[in-house]
Amino acid sequence: xxxxxxxxxxxxxxxxxxxxxxxxxxxxxxxxxxxxxxxxxxxxxxxxxxxxxxxxxxxxxxxxxxxxxxxxxxxxxxxxxxxxxxxxxxxxxxxxxxxxxxxxxxxxxxxxxxxxxxxxxxxxxxxxxxxxxxxxxxxxxxxxxxxxxxxxxxxxxxxxxxxxxxxxxxxxxxxxxxxxxxxxxxxxxxxxxxxxxxxxxxxxxxxxxxxxxxxxxxxxxxxxxxxxxxxxxxxxxxxxxxxxxxxxxxxxxxxxxxxxxxxxxxxxxxxxxxxxxxxxxxxxxxxxx
Amino acid sequence: xxxxxxxxxxxxxxxxxxxxxxxxxxxxxxxxxxxxxxxxxxxxxxxxxxxxxxxxxxxxxxxxxxxxxxxxxxxxxxxxxxxxxxxxxxxxxxxxxxxxxxxxxxxxxxxxxxxxxxxxxxxxxxxxxxxxxxxxxxxxxxxxxxxxxxxxxxxxxxxxxxxxxxx
Numbered sequence: 006x007x008x009x010x011x012x013x014x015x016x017x018x019x020x021x022x023x024x025x026x027x028x029x030x031x032x033x034x035x036x037x038x039x040x041x042x043x044x045x046x047x048x049x050x051x052x053x054x055x056x057x058x059x060x061x062x063x064x065x066x067x068x069x070x071x072x073x074x075x076x077x078x079x080x081x082x083x084x085x086x087x088x089x090x091x092x093x094x095x096x097x098x099x100x101x102x103x104x105x106x107x108x109x110x111x112x113x114x115x116x117x118x119x120x121x122x123x124x125x126x127x128x129x130x131x132x133x134x135x136x137x138x139x140x141x142x143x144x145x146x147x148x149x150x151x152x153x154x155x156x157x158x159x160x161x162x163x164x165x166x167x168x169x170x171x172x173x174x175x176x177x178x179x180x181x182x183x184x185x186x187x188x189x190x191x192x193x194x195x196x197x198x199x200x201x202x203x204x205x206x207x208x209x210x211x212x213x214x215x216x217x218x219x220x221x222x223x224x225x226x227x228x229x230x231x232x233x234x235x236x237x238x239x240x241x242x243x244x245x246x247x248x249x250x251x252x253x254x255x256x257x258x259x260x261x262x263x264x265x266x267x268x269x270x271x272x273x274x275x276x277x278x279x280x281x282x283x284x285x286x287x288x289x290x291x292x293x294x
Numbered sequence: 295x296x297x298x299x300x301x302x303x304x305x306x307x308x309x310x311x312x313x314x315x316x317x318x319x320x321x322x323x324x325x326x327x328x329x330x331x332x333x334x335x336x337x338x339x340x341x342x343x344x345x346x347x348x349x350x351x352x353x354x355x356x357x358x359x360x361x362x363x364x365x366x367x368x369x370x371x372x373x374x375x376x377x378x379x380x381x382x383x384x385x386x387x388x389x390x391x392x393x394x395x396x397x398x399x400x401x402x403x404x405x406x407x408x409x410x411x412x413x414x415x416x417x418x419x420x421x422x423x424x425x426x427x428x429x430x431x432x433x434x435x436x437x438x439x440x441x442x443x444x445x446x447x448x449x450x451x452x453x454x455x456x457x458x459x460x461x
Binding site: 006007008009010011012013014015016017018021025036039040043044046047048054056058060084104107108109110111113114194195196 | 295296297298299300301302303322323324325326345346347348350353359360361362364365366367369370413417431432434435436
């Protein structure tokens with residue numbers, strides 16, 4: 006199997022990469038870890054005239070926390086993120102989701118930013134960023150901007166990134182006091198594309214439930230997010246609550262239908278996975294100081 | 295700082311280390327690393343199955359970690375340190391892992407085995423006392439259509455156990 010013939014450029018700095026993008030625009034593709042783009046190239050689903058390999062660009066693989074926002078460089082590898090205790094404790098939801106991202110053999114090259122830029126509707130990292138209401142930092146020669154993840158994903162493999170822009174970082178809200186998290190996924194085989202996945206953040210304040218956010222991937226053509234901040238009863242351990250929210254969510258989605266699952270099957274998966282993650286996230290929040 | 299440019303129509307010199315030996319070959323930018331290792335360097339133990347990152351047959355150890363070689367390109371591997379299945383045995387003398395695979399019937403046709411041995415070898419370097427579930431998680435990145443993976447799990451557990459007794 007061979008991709009189309011392409012010119013290859015390997016910049017060393019962000020500025021060089023942005024110059025190449027400004028010059029070649031949508032004729033060029035950015036190659037980071039290549040775990041999504043590689044298959045797309047090999048299957049000739051993308052036929053670029055130039056591949057810009059940003060794998061060696063300096064300064065894009067670090068992470069740091071400033072004022073409650075964790076910024077992860079676009080080239081931070083999935084396996085390095087998963088094994089970093091500081092990062093996983095600041096972003097527990099990402100820590101729960103990463104073991105579901107492909108396999109160790111792909112996580113060893115795959116990057117956080119690459120998964121975001123690729124925007125597969127079933128992907129775990131976009132789901133987490135959208136659920137937490139994080140942002141995607143983009144740079145071009147025109148300047149720098151941040152787009153909320155919920156506005157970034159426009160559809161199947163389609164994002165708000167302009168042809169001259171590069172994803173440089175992801176900006177995640179750090180886990181706060183009283184917050185709990187859960188992640189669940191159904192795939193044909195662990196590591197395959199999710200047929201459906203659910204992420205949840207629950208927040209307890211003064212012993213009462215204050216907010217619940219539920220995100221779903223694999224159900225629609227992009228991550229979908231539901232926010233709840235009013236509850237009919239306050240006790241966090243009300244067993245009816247996850248069932249009620251899950252029912253509401255399953256009626257609120259417009260599921261895809263494909264060879265992996267029908268729309269009706271996905272609606273059922275959305276309900277069951279949402280219910281499970283809500284219950285588990287509340288439980289987690291109850292033990293979080 | 296400068297940009298390295300490689301033209302699509304030309305074959306470019308690639309220098310890398312394979313199983314401890316410095317090697318040189320040539321590749322146009324679109325050449326998969328798996329094809330480069332096989333056809334330029336003669337490492338036919340690198341098997342190509344799906345060629346889009348799913349099956350794991352082409353798994354190699356690059357710079358110390360198990361990676362697919364079909365979803366990267368030879369031009370990206372200039373200067374890399376690569377290990378393939380050819381680097382495991384010393385002539386007819388199998389490694390402990392290869393011998394355990396044989397003993398536990400962890401292979402039948404052998405097509406997937408070259409990649410699995412590479413994943414398992416590097417896994418055992420960082421997991422001195424692995425659990426069965428850790429082994430199965432690592433193996434989930436490989437497809438085997440002959441066996442049921444059970445023999446592989448037994449073989450890897452046995453090798454890990456013998457390692458920890460030696461220490």
